[in-house]
Amino acid sequence: MVRVTNLRKHFNGHKVLAGINFRVRKGEAVALIGPSGSGKTTLIRTINGFVIPDAGTIAVGGQEIKYRNPESLRQARKKIGMIYQLFNLVERTSVQVNVMAGALGRLDRGLSLLSSTLGFFTRQEREKARELLGFVGLEDKVRERVDRLSGGQKQRVAIARALMQEPELLLADEPIANLDPKASKKIMELLLRINQEKKITLITVLHHLDSVRDHFGRVIALKEGAICFDAATRTLNDHRVQDIYSIEEEFACVAAQAGSI
Ligand SMILES: Nc1ncnc2c1ncn2[C@@H]1O[C@H](COP(=O)(O)OP(=O)(O)OP(=O)(O)O)[C@@H](O)[C@H]1O
Ligand SMILES: [Mg+2]
Numbered sequence: 333m334v335r336v337t338n339l340r341k342h343f344n345g346h347k348v349l350a351g352i353n354f355r356v357r358k359g360e361a362v363a364l365i366g367p368s369g370s371g372k373t374t375l376i377r378t379i380n381g382f383v384i385p386d387a388g389t390i391a392v393g394g395q396e397i398k399y400r401n402p403e404s405l406r407q408a409r410k411k412i413g414m415i416y417q418l419f420n421l422v423e424r425t426s427v428q429v430n431v432m433a434g435a436l437g438r439l440d441r442g443l444s445l446l447s448s449t450l451g452f453f454t455r456q457e458r459e460k461a462r463e464l465l466g467f468v469g470l471e472d473k474v475r476e477r478v479d480r481l482s483g484g485q486k487q488r489v490a491i492a493r494a495l496m497q498e499p500e501l502l503l504a505d506e507p508i509a510n511l512d513p514k515a516s517k518k519i520m521e522l523l524l525r526i527n528q529e530k531k532i533t534l535i536t537v538l539h540h541l542d543s544v545r546d547h548f549g550r551v552i553a554l555k556e557g558a559i560c561f562d563a564a565t566r567t568l569n570d571h572r573v574q575d576i577y578s579i580e581e582e583f584a585c586v587a588a589q590a591g592s593i
Contacts, residue, residue: 333356333357333358333359333360333392333393333500333501333533334354334355334356334379334390334391334392334501334533334535335355335389335390335391336352336353336354336355336375336379336388336389336390337353337388337389337390338351338352338353338387338388338389339351339352339353339375339378339385339387339388339389339390340352340385340386340387340388341371341374341378341383341385341386341557342386347556347557348371348374348557349371349374349375349378349385349557350556350557350558351388351558352375352388352554352557352558352559353559354552354559354562356533356535357533358500358531358533359527359531359532359533360533360534360549360550361524361527361533361534361536361547361548361549361550362534362535362536362548362550362551362552363536363537363538363543363544363547363548363550363551363552363565364376364535364536364537364538364551364552364553364554365537365538365539365541365544365551365552365553365554365576366553366554366555366560366576367555367576367577370554370555370556370557371554371556371557372505372537372554373505373537375554376503376505376535376537378390379392379412379501379503379535380408380409380412380414380503381397381399381405381408381409384399384400385399392408392411392412392500392501393411393500393501395407395408410497410499411499411500411501412499412500412501412502412503413434413494413495413497413499413501413502413503413532414494414502414503414504414505415487415490415491415494415502415503415504415505415507415523416490416504416505416506416507417505417506417507417509417510418510419483419486419487419489419490420490421478421486421489421490421493422478423477423478423479424477424478424479425477425478426474426475426476426477426478427465427470427473427474427475427476427477427478427481427489428458428461428462428465428474428475430478430489430490430493431461431464431465431489431492431493431496432453432457432458432461432496433493433496434492434493434494434495434496434497435453435457435460435461435496435497457496460496461474461492461496462474464492464495464496465489465492467492467495468488468489468491468492468522469488469522470485470488470489470492473485473489482515483510483511483512483515484511484512484514484515484516484518484519487507487508487511487515487519488519488522491519491522491523491526495526495530499532500532500533501532501533501534501535502523502526502527502532502533502534502535503535503536504523504534504535504536504537505537506537506538506539507519507520507523507536508520508538508540508543509539516540516543517543520543520546520547521547523536523547524547536548541568541573544565544568545565545568548565549564549565550562550563550564550565551563551564551565551568553576555575555576560575560576561575561576
């Protein structure tokens with residue numbers, strides 16, 4: 333479903349992705365971890381086409397992304413739903429309109445057109461948005477304005493919006509970083525339910541190792557732009573966690589690619 337080959341990226345002479353290789357199978361759920369600045373967001377943004385790599389390739393659904401080709405980027409983004417830490421919703425608009433914006437396929441276009449698209453959506457899209465809001469447990473909030481919702485509810489709106497797009501791949505960048513433990517648990521359960529019931533491949537950047545252990549069978553860890561660990565979560569013991577998060581050189585990636593699954 334996702335194939336990343338020899339991916340490299342630097343910003344201002346600083347190496348951020350230093351030759352990344354991994355594959356994620358269709359329907360798999362993978363947690364992406366690593367210290368702050370290790371390149372997780374950059375990797376996610378390269379997969380969804382917002383960062384152009386210096387070298388290497390990414391294929392989504394068997395099709396390599398051609399970063400200089402707008403049609404190729406559009407095709408890739410159509411397959412990918414994004415979930416962010418800060419939800420990225422239009423706060424002063426209704427829940428339903430935010431969800432329907434997902435139907436526009438491309439988030440950036442959707443948001444800029446939003447104010448002029450209030451009457452633009454088809455009846456089918458309205459019904460689908462309602463159905464998805466039911467799926468995420470917000471059937472009673474369809475007409476509510478987003479700025480009246482709690483953080484957990486906002487993230488559920490963002491998830492419904494991503495599903496509206498009918499993605500094959502869901503990328504979530506720290507989806508629970510701004511939520512309390514109870515809301516975090518609900519959001520993680522919802523993401524995993526989507527992965528299992530709708531067979532949507534899921535890659536989630538997480539800082540909470542407890543959530544990683546509770547929900548994911550496979551973990552990929554980045555450290556200084558390189559994959560430091562890519563294996564079954566049950567093999568992520570304390571020593572390996574120390575390797576991943578330690579800043580001491582002697583620990584650098586001793587568990588590299590341990591028994592990659
Ligand atoms: N657009 C950019 N321009 C310049 N430098 C950037 C840019 N995006 C990221 N970086 C740098 O690349 C490095 C990796 O950043 P990235 O956001 O990918 O890390 P991260 O693993 O997501 O960290 P965090 O856990 O804090 O979110 C950092 O040093 C960051 O400053
Ligand atoms: Mg990040």
